[in-house]
Amino acid sequence: MNESEFVAALRKLPLHKGARGLEDDCAILAIGSETLVITHDMMAEDTHFRPHADMADVAWKLLASNLSDLAAKGAEPIGVLLGYSLGSDDARFLEGLAEGLRTYGVPLMGGDTVATTGTSTYGLTAIGRATHVPVPSRKGAAPGDGIFVSGPVGRAMLGYEGDPDHLSAFNRPLPRLAEGIALAPHVSAMMDISDGLLLDCWRMAWASGVTFALESAAVPVASRARMQECLRWGDDYELLFTLPEGIAPPIAATRIGTVRSREHAPLMLDDMPLPDPANLGYRHG
């Protein structure tokens, strides 16, 4: 099976209502008077990082990608559990993890380690406390809303290619936790851009039953000359969100388009319909 087929099969299993049909990046768990936000993301050698990657960067990114999912829910992190395959420069992994945990003030809660014989796989479960309910989802974008991004896209692409000005964007991405908390009470929909701006816009528009009309000239990109690639590359972990017309974002952000009623395609780029999510960004598996 590929990832899409597997997830489709998972949807037929008994699901928690907080799983949101497995169509969101986090589970939402109302418990007593609080609401928790829980996510589990993995990274695998060859797929998510190169065999000779600095394991400190891998650890940082594993933490950052999970915290970014919490950021998109306006959640403040409570702690993380680590699932670790021993063997690939464990000491460097620990250094990067320690740096990340200290930078974000997030404690380790537990986890498990295993010895493996093949390529390494790492998992992290992040648990956060929702600062605003209802917790933002991908589903609430409504016609007339403005579409915003919290920062430029394409920096991770340039960093991946070795551009010294953008190495940290690829190796040490910064989850937008403070921004997500500031935005949560105001947004109609929010997600982090992990798989590419166009693909994630397509997904948010699809989930919301609307069409996103984007103006490419308005999108902040790391390289104007390579705009089409910047729009499709992932790993930047900026926030994508929609706000009702007339509401200004409470953080530095750029408006990149407008939500319309559903048209033929969920996504329009400079009035060109993009009905098919293929080739819009990074798709796993």
Place this chain on the structure above:
Amino acid sequence: MNESEFVAALRKLPLHKGARGLEDDCAILAIGSETLVITHDMMAEDTHFRPHADMADVAWKLLASNLSDLAAKGAEPIGVLLGYSLGSDDARFLEGLAEGLRTYGVPLMGGDTVATTGTSTYGLTAIGRATHVPVPSRKGAAPGDGIFVSGPVGRAMLGYEGDPDHLSAFNRPLPRLAEGIALAPHVSAMMDISDGLLLDCWRMAWASGVTFALESAAVPVASRARMQECLRWGDDYELLFTLPEGIAPPIAATRIGTVRSREHAPLMLDDMPLPDPANLGYRHG
């Protein structure tokens, strides 16, 4: 690094107080008026299961081993998140997972899937609600307490070897959820026996600062002729617990010894001191 060294290094990271110093199987998270119990266990091909294992059994066991950690805390499961490596008979894995979730009435909350190129690794995060606080730990065994097990040990060993009467004990272990909930208000210490009775007794005695004096003849074993092996083999997922003298267990259970003040060794078997945890059970990594 081996697993012990890695966990020792993890203990130097910023830890959540609910991590209990990474010396317990679960994290405890007080949130509002509720207390959550959270665990993450992994299984890896070659280490935890054979390359040609039925993936339905692997999925069941992954779920069962995590639910068994909740059982030892007297927690009732809320849901699980799955970390899955695509590729090894995914359909059978899904069947086993579905059977397990339905058997225990536990819903899926989320997770992640990755494509990998090597041996497969699976992780599961289980979240439960504590039914009794303080949540039982390994630490509370006190001199004079009785030591009990909830059922025989060694069944998984016989099942692993192919004994048809015990195959299900190895392939489809049953976490003692109802028993754990019944026990939680009464026990002074509790854990599940995942790595072998003697090793887990040693660990509980060590954590509690006492000595466990066991009588081998009292221990329920799957094969009396192979008692020494039964005492050391893991994967049975029975509950090990201590009760203050005079308190009868509220479930069917067998008394196997008595807690004493710490002597030279944390563990005595038929008056033979066993100071060293090496060779007492299954040690990973």
